Amino acid sequence: xxxxxxxxxxxVIGTGKKITLECSQTMGHxxxxxxxxxxxxxxxxIHYSYGVNSTEKGDLSSESTVSRxxxxxxxxxxxxxxxxxxxxxxxxxxxxxxxxxxxxxxxTRLTVT
Amino acid sequence: KNQxxxxxxxxIILEGKNCTLQCNYxxxxxxxxxxxxxxxxRGPVSLTIMTFSENTxxxxxxxxxxxxxxxQSSLHITASQLSDSASYICVVADRGSTLGRLYFxxxxxxxxxx
Numbered sequence: 001x002x003x004x005x006x007x008x009x010x011x012v013i014g015t016g017k018k019i020t021l022e023c024s025q026t027m028g029h030x031x032x033x034x035x036x037x038x039x040x041x042x043x044x045x046i047h048y049s050y051g052v053n054s055t056e057k058g059d060l061s062s063e064s065t066v067s068r069x070x071x072x073x074x075x076x077x078x079x080x081x082x083x084x085x086x087x088x089x090x091x092x093x094x095x096x097x098x099x100x101x102x103x104x105x106x107x108t109r110l111t112v113t
Numbered sequence: 114k115n116q117x118x119x120x121x122x123x124x125i126i127l128e129g130k131n132c133t134l135q136c137n138y139x140x141x142x143x144x145x146x147x148x149x150x151x152x153x154x155r156g157p158v159s160l161t162i163m164t165f166s167e168n169t170x171x172x173x174x175x176x177x178x179x180x181x182x183x184x185q186s187s188l189h190i191t192a193s194q195l196s197d198s199a200s201y202i203c204v205v206a207d208r209g210s211t212l213g214r215l216y217f218x219x220x221x222x223x224x225x226x227x
Contacts, residue, residue, distance in 0.1 A: 040219065040220075040222075041219060042117075042202075042217040042218060042219045042220070043157075043202075043217045044217075045214075045215070059214075088154075090156050090157075092156070101159055101162065102159070102215065103159075104156030104157050104158070105156050106154075106155050106156050107154070107155065107156050109154065
């Protein structure tokens with residue numbers, strides 16, 4: 001069982017609200033990732049981090065932002081939620097090896113009404 | 114363009130039967146190929162990871178094969194159980210970047226009926 005946690009698991013929120021999705025891992029991994037997944041579709045990388053104070057945008061353009069102030073914590077923020085942000089958000093972390101294992105959290109199902 | 118294609122899109126089998134899921138990829142340069150199991154509403158969990166030199170890898174009732182020449186992989190599930198009902202995702206990593214970018218297939222949705 002991977003030690004990576006996401007909260008909340010489910011969130012229903014109105015348009016225009018600011019939200020923060022939390023992700024924490026206790027494995028001491030330097031690399032962390034945020035993916036977005038719609039039903040029946042592949043995971044898309046939206047943000048990643050090599051370590052503290054390192055954040056990069058992924059393949060899929062996203063209006064969200066991330067921060068990495070501590071190794072174990074990688075929160076994702078949406079300043080003004082819109083219905084188009086409705087999706088499943090998955091956080092993951094990995095070590096440095098070439099065949100690194102990416103461990104995924106349980107995900108946050110976000111619905112913006 | 115780096116892509117990962119999986120087939121079939123969905124599959125229904127009876128409990129106790131075997132099945133094989135397919136994955137074709139065009140990712141280059143290739144680093145490794147993984148199979149993940151994703152239960153509904155959960156994050157993916159790794160089943161196997163194979164590098165270029167590995168042809169077969171097993172994890173209990175799951176056996177993955179890799180043909181790096183034809184860029185094909187398969188996941189064979191033996192003696193299926195109801196708990197095998199999930200989406201099975203093929204993921205290919207490239208070695209062309211420091212990040213080791215992962216390319217995800219859309220998954221095969223497997224349903225096991227009693």
